[in-house]
Amino acid sequence: MARTNGKTVLVIGAKGGVGGAVAARLLADGWTVKALARGRATRPDLAAAQWIQGDAMNAADVARAAAGADVIVHAVNPPGYKDWDKLVLPMMDNTIAAAKAVGARIVLPGTVYNYGPDAQPDLTEESPQNPVTVKGGIRVAMERRLRQASTEGARVLILRCGDFFGPQAGNNWFGQGLVKPGKPVTSIPYPGPHAVGHAWAYLPDVAETVARLLARESELAAFETFHFGGHWLEAGTEMAASIQRVVVARGGARPAVTAFPWWLVTLASPFVTVFREMREMRYLWQRPVRLENAKLQAFLGAEPHTPLDVAVAAALTDLGCVPA
Numbered sequence: 001m002a003r004t005n006g007k008t009v010l011v012i013g014a015k016g017g018v019g020g021a022v023a024a025r026l027l028a029d030g031w032t033v034k035a036l037a038r039g040r041a042t043r044p045d046l047a048a049a050q051w052i053q054g055d056a057m058n059a060a061d062v063a064r065a066a067a068g069a070d071v072i073v074h075a076v077n078p079p080g081y082k083d084w085d086k087l088v089l090p091m092m093d094n095t096i097a098a099a100k101a102v103g104a105r106i107v108l109p110g111t112v113y114n115y116g117p118d119a120q121p122d123l124t125e126e127s128p129q130n131p132v133t134v135k136g137g138i139r140v141a142m143e144r145r146l147r148q149a150s151t152e153g154a155r156v157l158i159l160r161c162g163d164f165f166g167p168q169a170g171n172n173w174f175g176q177g178l179v180k181p182g183k184p185v186t187s188i189p190y191p192g193p194h195a196v197g198h199a200w201a202y203l204p205d206v207a208e209t210v211a212r213l214l215a216r217e218s219e220l221a222a223f224e225t226f227h228f229g230g231h232w233l234e235a236g237t238e239m240a241a242s243i244q245r246v247v248v249a250r251g252g253a254r255p256a257v258t259a260f261p262w263w264l265v266t267l268a269s270p271f272v273t274v275f276r277e278m279r280e281m282r283y284l285w286q287r288p289v290r291l292e293n294a295k296l297q298a299f300l301g302a303e304p305h306t307p308l309d310v311a312v313a314a315a316l317t318d319l320g321c322v323p324a
Helices: 019-026 059-066 086-100 134-148 173-178 201-213 238-249 262-268 272-278 292-299 306-318
Strands: 008-012 032-037 052-053 071-074 103-111 155-160 163-165 187-189 198-202 223-227 231-233 256-258
Touching: 008 019, 008 059, 008 086, 019 032, 019 071, 019 103, 032 059, 052 059, 059 086, 071 086, 086 103, 086 134, 103 134, 103 201, 134 155, 134 272, 155 201, 163 173, 163 201, 163 306, 173 187, 173 238, 173 306, 187 238, 198 201, 201 292, 201 306, 223 272, 223 292, 231 238, 231 306, 238 306, 262 272
Parallel strands: 008 032, 008 071, 032 052, 071 103, 103 155, 155 223, 163 198, 187 256
Antiparallel strands: 198 231
């Protein structure tokens, strides 16, 4: 019989990278995991989840799925970055309504999009949020609605992270910008200046952090935010160097680090949604943006942290870029 701890979580976005990783980790901790999705994920570590057919844009579907939930993980995003302005906030409102109805805590995997240049380079939980992009503005609006919801019967936990990478990561810079899924790594087009630092968040470490925070849910404030330090690489190309080491260790030739083709992204951005969104967020590669995790470390004692080369090897193996 499967182990259970008596707690129930609804994961909205369990077919995605963060949602799937958190769902798998909570299953391992004995949670009853319900997953609202239009289809079912095929990954074996989610086989024990209760898959509920539904749409995050449908308030009745979300409310039905949330019945009995202690926690709702809101990890859903519009596919391919399309229609953020039309879909993101309505989906958030549906989650908030469901959480208020059942008294659940909402967990939101946050980003650095909220912050403009005035808050950089070192971001704390209290840094001013004055974004300069459309997506950043939407992220700020999401958090404002969550803060209001925390005064109206819901509880909120936000874990802000850098660029996600790792097994089953979905849309991400690592798997769509630095390497090509399913192909050997022959070159690494790096998007920023080599000396500019960059923050990365390895999905299993993020999921472990969420699990540890939820294990102490009663100690959290009604509206709680933490910054996840992850892999802060002072010289951004340390990530490219790690990819090189892993490729060589798996028997491949050392790939060259090349310049990312921003000219092509700019040229195609009027016609390709993903390129347009990538171009809008280019500023995050042009200056260091570091998430200070002192608060998280003080609360947990230490932040879960997989060594960089181990994490990169897992991500490249999952992408089919190196042999297992």
